[in-house]
Amino acid sequence: MTEPHPHDDSLGVAGAAPDAGDYSALSERVVLGTLLDGDAEFQRSALPVLTAESFTTPDTRAVFHAITTLARVGDAIDAPTVVQTLDEANLLSGVGGPAAVTRLVTESLTVAVPRVHLQRVLEATQRRQVHEVMSRMLASRATPDQVFAELDALRETGADVSVTLPEFADQVAEYQRELQRRRTMDSPLVGVPTGWKDLDGVYDPDPNRRRIGYLPGGFERKHLALVAARPGVGKTSVVIDFLRAACKSGAGVVFFSNEMPAQEIIELIVCAEVKLYKRDRYKWPEDIPPHGWDKIAEVQADITRNWHLVIDDQASTLADQRRVLAAARMKFRDEGADLDIAFQDFIQRMSTPGGRGAKAQHEELGDFSKGWKDMAKELNVAAVVAAQLNRSSVEGDRLPRADDLRGSGSLEQDADVIIGLHRPYAVGGQDSGHTADELKVVMIKVRHGAAGQVFERAFLGELAQTSEPAPRAIPVPEPPA
Structure with missing residues (x-):
């Protein structure tokens, strides 16, 4: 399989180096891959603030729609369940098949902190929204006050990157679970043994x-x-x-x-x-x-x-x-x-x-x-x-x-x-x-x-x-x- 051009409507190839204009598309794939990898904390942070408009290609929007479908009914979100959901909707071959979905997970493991890519997706979404508002207002010959009012409304309801912060209560609960796990261990060897x-x-x-x-x-x-x-x-x-x-x-x-x-x-x-x-x-x-x-x-x-x-x-x-x-x-x-x-x-x-x-x-x-x-x-x-x-x-x-x-x-x-x-x-x-x-x-x-x-x-x-x-x-x- 040949690597797609960065601007093709494709889920992309793991490890492919994006050009300067493709980092938004890379971040979209990383966000989807992290959601598919089963990171519960990331899913809780990302799903409430993402929409179909957060993704710029039909393929990525289709995968996101499958993820939100599973989330609404409370099913597990991972690569196999998303593949099955896409297949049932006759969309699997259109996104590149099961291998393309699996590559999203692989690519998400090769990059920096996924939360940073979530922030990039949210910021890119808001930039597109601003561009659309400005184009529409200019075409309608809106007054400056009308333009500023629209932008203020967008700022209040648009992508809020602060929601990507981790929940402190979740972190404390995770630490408590780790402490309980350690109580049942035969030794404090929580990592990989050295053999010495x-x-x-x-x-x-x-x-x-x-x-x-x-x-x-x-x-x-x-x-x-x-x-x-x-x-x-x-x-x-x-x-x-x-x-x-x-x-x-x-x-x-x-x-x-x-x-x-x-x-x-x-x-x-x-x-x-x-x-x-x-x-x-x-x-x-x-x-x-x-x-x-x-x-x-x-x-x-x-x-x-x-x-x-x-x-x-x-x-x-x-x-x-x-x-x-x-x-x-x-x-x-x-x-x-x-x-x-x-x-x-x-x-x-x-x-x-x-x-x-x-x-x-x-x-x-x-x-x-x-x-x-x-x-x-x-x-x-x-x-x-x-x-x-x-x-x-x-x-x-x-x-x-x-x-x-x-x-x-x-x-x-x-x-x-x-x-x-x-x-x-x-x-x-x-x-x-x-x-x-x-x-x-x-x-x-x-x-x-x-x-x-x-x-x-x-x-x-x-x-x-x-x-x-x-x-x-x-x-x-x-x-x-």
Whole structure:
């Protein structure tokens, strides 16, 4: 199917870039898609202030009429019910069929806050009304007083953008429902688990064995977490740890890799899950014994069958990544899951369409971090982004700080959580006095918790993972002779 011209009477194509005169049409499609996505709060705000005249094409007006028909009789408003209503009215083929209705939902997931687009639709409606009044009054040779009277009446009864404000009582009720849900939980892990006991905590029935983690909620929806380290310290293995834990929890996961191709990411996952062979064995696997191949096949079958995972090594701009996330959400919902968390393996390797132009690097990075924070909030997902620390972070054997983030103070400002990694051996080698597996983790920033905590992990880079550190033997002094 070819993409329609922006001014064609069509529901449009998800992801199609509008020209400067088509933003009103884009907003109309976003509003319809959000209504179809079942956002009850948005439906309560939008339906009372929208009319058929709010939409400028026969297709969008037909879809809106189907939505209002369902609303009047109290039926559920979603894509399947609207498709059925259009079909019963012999209008479905005219709007482009079921696929066109579904694309409205997909497109609504790829844009900014839908409430902003509702406001744009209301404002555009009022501008058209003003234009119609002025044209009619001029044609009738009305007096200035008559013109002003008509405009005053229009202002009083026209589109009032203030009605798009959220209801405070609804927000309080939603929070109360969330509190009640948390009361019934076995642990405070409301987000996606990290897989690390020090972060998630240990919630044993025995109170004496319980331990509150440094991120007791896990990676929470609408939050941006940064994993920050210098090259060679181990942030890739750490991110693979988090990805594996998320997938095993049943979460829908998208992993953007701007540093490595998808096949290398899969190899790291298989290596970490098999736990038998170092990474270099997979480069030349001729001496892997039969039982090893059986284990590899078992792991591949398990992750293919049970993980809801999309690995994208092409999308490097915010717009492309947003489209991938929207498509992934539709895919995961078809699988009975949802999009819960998104990973970006190297924020400094993202790009701006057409280059950053006159922008400085720190300004561009600020756009990327703000974009990821906005995507987390708008799509209601957790976001985990790997970032590089600057060179000064390796001076001496010191732990990383927030001001070590390379390129932008916006990274620190936008992040809800910053997890810093420090591996002394990666900096000083044998002269550091540390072993290669010692990895120190610093909770540099925790917006809703205590920052400054430090704990250790065992870095097992050759197995593409980290683990709980083994208890260290405490030397016992020899008794005096």
